[in-house]
Amino acid sequence: MTFNLEDKDLHISHLEQEIETLRSQLDDANNIIDAIRDGSVDALVVQKEGKAEIYSIESADYTYRILIEKFGEGALSISDDGLILYCNDYFSQLIGIPASKITGSYFTEYVNSHRDYVRLKNSLNDGPVKGEFTLKGNDRNIPVYISLTDLHPTVPAIGVVVTDLSEKKGHELALVKHQHELEDKIHELNASNTSLEQFIHVISHDLKEPLRKILMYTARLNGSEENEDAVYHNIIKSSALRLNSLVDDLVKYAFIANKDEELKISLDEVLKEVIDDLEITIQEKAAIIESDSLPVIKGSKVQMRQLFSNLIINAIKYSRENGIPVIKIKYAHDIVTEGKIKYHKVSITDNGIGMEKAHISKIFTIFQRLHMRNEYSGNGIGLAICKKIMENHNGHITVESIIGSGSTFNLYFPVNDIN
Template structure:
């Protein structure tokens, strides 16, 4: 029989087991905290080297592949490590970045500031915006995310550097757009106020002109009457302009409201042609009524649209004196068209013809106007739940049309 182990032997074996357990715990702790990259295990076949590939390799690949710059700084601000993204961002070879002072790239982070951050240790995550000076002199706006690191040789700093160029550009564009929007709103407000203030004196001026023409106590010389008639025409044009400006301001404010009621389309078109014949006696404006249709609309506003279409047909047809109007059914709508044989429109002009203040520019042909008529007309038709369009070719005339639901 083997001899019973003595107390001294048992105590020695327990101490050895305790030491082995402590070594095992230290190894596990080192593995968990990333303090070791590999370890050696003594087996039956000798010493075996085991490397920690899985977690460590994934972490390193992640750091190298990330778009942000990753930097580790010593307590003196020396770059101990950086990924390739930061080197590319700075435009400097990677081997020239490591060992350089962080101040070489980030001017705003001074040595004193770094030291206060590192020694303070009062935060785990601190963010600040700064600028990165690149090798070619370019200045990049960056976001720095700084975190304290506790290393064996002392406290260091982990820095994530994010390029803010795209974000800053987007913010500038957004600011520019907002400023443009405010400028347009201010302009629209001015147009509305100015137009409103002009309307009353113009109406009074026109009334006084009519009183002078109607004055019969003393004979008014014919030449004076001619002057007054011409002044009335100019006042009427100015009134039309002011009314258009008021309509534009109402449209922009979303306040272009009007009542609607059933109306006969042929009667509406015939009334407009009668007015146009007095305004443009040199033109042959043709409309052959056929089937009549009833639509729900505002007579005054639809007359405004049709007169604008006829006026444009005359304005842009200095050679051809024929203007043709037609009414026809188009599905569940009625279609009213105004056709001229004038200068026509290019495809680009047709795309923009209904824009506010857009005017057709032709170096061989100039007309007056501010480019508001078709813009207003289209909005009026939109408010009638209809549609306005144009078909045209250069030097082959144009057909403007509107459709209204039956």
């Protein structure tokens, strides 16, 4: 075969083009090899008959690969169009599909809402993005938190971190369930309290009405009985009066559990009103009451009046025989701190008979009496009411006492913003 000069030149030109193409392919191959060596590439995507095949490179950045495999969350790298180039074992176990089958599939196959995923991915232009999604596992829906990070231009891929929210969602559902159960219990308790209040009203009315008649008719018998009958009459009258007092105290104790609307209250005004109410009792005993300027608190004025009234009556009742009751009400202007809570401290000190140390723990218990009924009147409810009132106001009451020298009741009111 012979070639003319023109054919020879054309053949040389073709050979040069083929050489240039081979040189370009060689450069590409060298670049890929260099990328594999420096860890920039950990997988190759090869298109065969229109289908992408992924070839992982086990040696690429081995330390990084071990870290991701041990990662306590799902980790993937995907191409711009969502093709999964790599996933760790955690994600494979979460979905319930072998990693070999996940690699080469599209991430959107595992997302319940394709539209939400596209919206999230499109936000990558503004930086890493995060959002809650539901993934489709092998046999269940999985609530997850997804974080997408654009790895360009270092790596032509998108990094995906998947956090399983199943346990968190389970706790949230359990919390909601418990909250509903608690609300149901509160409704039941409110209904029970309403029924109890109605019951107390009925009992107090049904008991007090016959008592009122007993007292009214025994009063008409005064002076009309012979000596023995007079004794019986006095016993009946005394018992009826005591029962009447007991019913009143029980009603007070039952209703003091209700918290009124909290208002701004001047304890100075409360004390003045109580002293006015007890004017006759104070005069009969020639009692002396001294008081510092008291703080303003938030609470129920009705309950505050009952609190101070009970404590002052208590101090007068248990005064020393033939002695003048002296009651000193002091306010520690320095705020008292207990733990993280700050309190106003108001102390009510008397010079009465006092009490033994062993009895101090008993006095706030309902119906607890330290003396015989013929020594001191009362039903053993007054101090229990005081304790309940302080609890209603998120405070507390304590007592210090020396037998024969008197007692000090300390009232601790939480410091609130008074607007």
